[in-house]
Amino acid sequence: MELDQRKQRVLRAIIIDYISTAEPVGSRTLAKKYDIGVSSATIRNEMSDLEEMGYLEQPHTSAGRVPSDRGYRFYVDSLMEGIQLEEQEVGVIKSLYKSKVKEFESVVKQTARVLSQTSDYLALVQGPRLKESVFRYLQLLPLSESKALLVLVTEDGFVQNKVIDVHGYADVQELQSVSMILNNYLQGHTLGTIGRGALRDLLTELSSYQRFLKELMEGLEVTSSGSDGEKIYLGGTANIIKQPEFQDVVRLQNILSTLEQEALIYDLLSHNDFGRGVSIQIGGENSLPELQECSIVSATYTLEGKTVGKLAVIGPKRMNYPRVIALVDVVTRSLSEFLADSLR
Amino acid sequence: MELDQRKQRVLRAIIIDYISTAEPVGSRTLAKKYDIGVSSATIRNEMSDLEEMGYLEQPHTSAGRVPSDRGYRFYVDSLMEGIQLEEQEVGVIKSLYKSKVKEFESVVKQTARVLSQTSDYLALVQGPRLKESVFRYLQLLPLSESKALLVLVTEDGFVQNKVIDVHGYADVQELQSVSMILNNYLQGHTLGTIGRGALRDLLTELSSYQRFLKELMEGLEVTSSGSDGEKIYLGGTANIIKQPEFQDVVRLQNILSTLEQEALIYDLLSHNDFGRGVSIQIGGENSLPELQECSIVSATYTLEGKTVGKLAVIGPKRMNYPRVIALVDVVTRSLSEFLADSLR
DNA sequence: AGTTAGCACTCACGAAGATAGAGTGCTAAC
DNA sequence: GTTAGCACTCTATCTTCGTGAGTGCTAACT
Incomplete structure (x- = not known):
């Protein structure tokens, strides 16, 4: 079944609200805060439909709804609008690549740092594929x-x-x-x-x-051979702790130990090779059981058209996709440009 | 005032118990579990004295006692006995340094890994001081x-x-x-x-x-110059989450973000230059406010008598000192030997 | 037919109170 | 100097209960 205009509006509002509050969203909230144009009762019906269609989930009977993986996917593919980063922000990122004398490894490391700081999530940069x-x-x-x-x-x-x-x-x-x-x-x-x-x-x-x-x-x-030359740099490990969905200590521990295993990360990044540009894995779409509650926004940085390595931002499924996508995009471009410059 | 034999026995028992349980220790527990030879009432008096002298602390009036930094320090300096690691365990560590073709950086990384795995705490290895x-x-x-x-x-x-x-x-x-x-x-x-x-x-x-x-x-x-060439490798970040004293999310976040700042780590390790061999910083003895609840066991690895870099294990003050000291010692030696071998 | 108001019902969450238990410090006797 | 006994303190845990957000259904309305 197709999602009609109004269902899309509702879904979009739910996702936007949930992304900013991390609380299940109810019909009344929706009717009040967002301009859907119908009453909460109607929204309730729509929500019920959306749940049946798999775009929403209910943590328990008398709670609001939460987007499912499928919901996020639809949002990312069809509902979301791209955003432009602030000039100033882009400036901060690009300035990183202006230093005169360049040791590549430290550039990669700093890339991880800046990406985690600007996104407020965890960032990950894979060194060159020798x-x-x-x-x-x-x-x-x-x-x-x-x-x-x-x-x-x-x-x-x-x-x-x-x-x-x-x-x-x-x-x-x-x-x-x-x-x-x-x-x-x-x-x-x-x-x-x-x-x-x-x-x-x-x-x-x-x-x-x-x-x-x-x-x-x-x-x-x-x-x-192997992952030998492909070191992986993490930045902003502490950021994931901020997220309410990762307050659970056991889950946190699982995530952190997973991230320490470079071989797994390597798999994670290579599985996600579809198409050029920024690629997104939402929740269950990635292969690591410990990362089912995370979304991964990744991209490939290149030199003369050839893949050099990958970088990614890992955050909760509830992440600020438009912003992260814009960040990953600009960082990837900057890093690729930097590499090209080193050979110019 | 000197600590008489019995006070030492009591202090030692308290620390050993607290290290293994992470619970404040009471006089009755002590009388039952440890062979002090006097009744709980007497132990209570001794504990009161020890608190007055600064070796113990009381989380609240009607709780048992917990060792203070000073208490741990006395334990480490005077009460603790060194231990011998299992042959087999030493074997595991040494085998790491047997590989034929050696890239130093990956050896350093693996050192961090093995040190964190064997100690079950967080490990940190600083690359060569160019x-x-x-x-x-x-x-x-x-x-x-x-x-x-x-x-x-x-x-x-x-x-x-x-x-x-x-x-x-x-x-x-x-x-x-x-x-x-x-x-x-x-x-x-x-x-x-x-x-x-x-x-x-x-x-x-x-x-x-x-x-x-x-x-x-x-x-x-x-x-x-600077910390440029001195990369720092972490292992076992997830391990600190296991410790009951670091369940607090805010504290955890502080620790993790601190550890990501290499410059701070660099300071941390250089401040602790007293003497040869394994050195220990307990709680407030280190310079970082976020690490006041941690103890740091560190050592210097060398090549031809010259300092190459440092390595450390960071855990709760309540750490298993004898074991960690033995581990840091054997890892440091192995790494130094490995370096010497590379030039032989 | 689609929309809405109304209402009964569900369920998590937090506050408040009750209870248990571990531990202390003091006193008086040994 | 040591110990038994006891009153007192304080936290941690469990239970209970009220609250409020939210749902789903029904019946009326447009």
């Missing part, structure tokens, strides 16, 4: 009698480093030669494709460095 | 028309990187030359001492790179 970056350059530096430092740089200017065991002394000369050979060969490879077999083609060329070839391969491989 | 590390090597790589990547490596094998603006095209050759000059000159300097004036002595040598000298200086400076 796996998908292209190899640019590596350097092997002697550290000691038997250890060397492997520094690896991608085309985008991301750096990764490891200590590897070279099993016995390797001098600068020797490491330099290996570096050169590898640099020539790996040029242009995507890090994700540099697997254990990567060096097979070079076996003859590298034969004199037999003793640490295995370590080197592992070094290159781990560097580029 | 400021105090010695310059080893730097490399400038062209990123684009006008940007270059500055990669900086310390003697300990820590890596830091930045994007700097070179104002117009700089080719590999050019950047290589600058790198060489800087490498020669900065050899052996402590990063903290590479200030804005660092390159003054090289002005003539570098005169042909005038256009990006300023940026370069800033790059080198920021790299080594």
Whole structure:
């Protein structure tokens, strides 16, 4: 069944009211506060219909109604109007990306902070996906009698480093030669494709460095695999505590421990790949049982059209969607721009 | 006044009981559960004395007693016995540091995780203090028309990187030359001492790179200053919620927001520099008002005798001190050993 | 047919009171 | 110096009860 004009008006009013009060909304409140144009009795009938259709829920018989996941979804898709952020607010965000000397990691960290502060919810920024970056350059530096430092740089200017065991002394000369050979060969490879077999083609060329070839391969491989390089930065953990729906200590604990498991977060963000721009998961739409009461507004930041990482705001289903969407959008753009600038 | 044998016995029993129950301890409980050898009435008198002397506090008139900061301090300094961790537990911790290919940052992160999991409190690990590390090597790589990547490596094998603006095209050759000059000159300097004036002595040598000298200086400076390089990793945020004393939502929020401010944490850890080994701050002994109800057990991990960073466990004053001390100790040692191994 | 007023009914929530129980401090006897 | 006994204090918990917001239904109204 379609939602007629009046049902939409009612639903919209309920959601708006509930978002700002966190209290179940009753028909009388609605009739008084919002200009629906009919009496509370009529609204009651509409609400009853909306509940039957799955857009509303009732916490208990004699309470007002609360939006269901479906209700929120309809609101987000059809009822909500986008908003424009204050100039000044946008300014605050953009100023973050103006600093001259830039270490990417601290930029990511600050992004998480600013996103949590402006939204008043929890923010989450995933560092660059090295796996998908292209190899640019590596350097092997002697550290000691038997250890060397492997520094690896991608085309985008991301750096990764490891200590590897070279099993016995390797001098600068020797490491330099290996570096050169590898640099020539790996040029242009995507890090994700540099697997254990990567060096097979070079076996003859590298034969004199037999003793640490295995370590080197592992070094290159781990560097580029899994969630290794994709650190996740949280901001505003304390913000979720403010929300009345998360006063429950057990639930809070579940949420926090979930957020500490980077692998889960990684899944959370990758499942939500539909389409470009800002994407929204409401309540049960996300895959983590502990986050069923949350909504997640996320987006992908890019460099030269390629995905670098994701960022998200996590809040109660009752979140201020228009504002959060606008924030995520502007932060994502700013961060992408910043990256582009770093290479300009 | 000195605490006689019996007062000490009473104090000890109270603290042990309170640590395990989180409930104010009464005289009758004490007489029954602990072998003090006198009646509850006598214990009452002793408790009254102990309160007068500042070792105990009473939440309200008709409740049992609770240890004061001073009480805990006496316990930690004089009454408590150290414990030995289970072999198996030590094994779990040490196994963390056995992996072959090592990226230091992920090791630090895992340290925070294991420390929080084994202690069941919140753990905190501060990354390497680059400021105090010695310059080893730097490399400038062209990123684009006008940007270059500055990669900086310390003697300990820590890596830091930045994007700097070179104002117009700089080719590999050019950047290589600058790198060489800087490498020669900065050899052996402590990063903290590479200030804005660092390159003054090289002005003539570098005169042909005038256009990006300023940026370069800033790059080198920021790299080594402030809390920039000293990232702080948290583990087990969810653990503090378990503690009955932190059920209060407002307090919890204060604690969490405090912990997100790295600068504060940095202060917290540096104030506590007395002596070697594991150090303990109880309640009001730390400088942060939001953490007055917490105790902090911290230690310094080192490389070749020099401080690299700190780590800490934060829990309620009512924490299991012997266990946490043992854990912090073994983790600190393991991490230091791991670092030493990386350079061996 | 759709809308509205009226009304009985439900149910969570908060205040108020009652009760229990743990604990203290004091006194007097041992 | 130690202990038993006892009156007193105070919190935590449970129950009860009233209140008010809200619903759903019915019957009248437009």
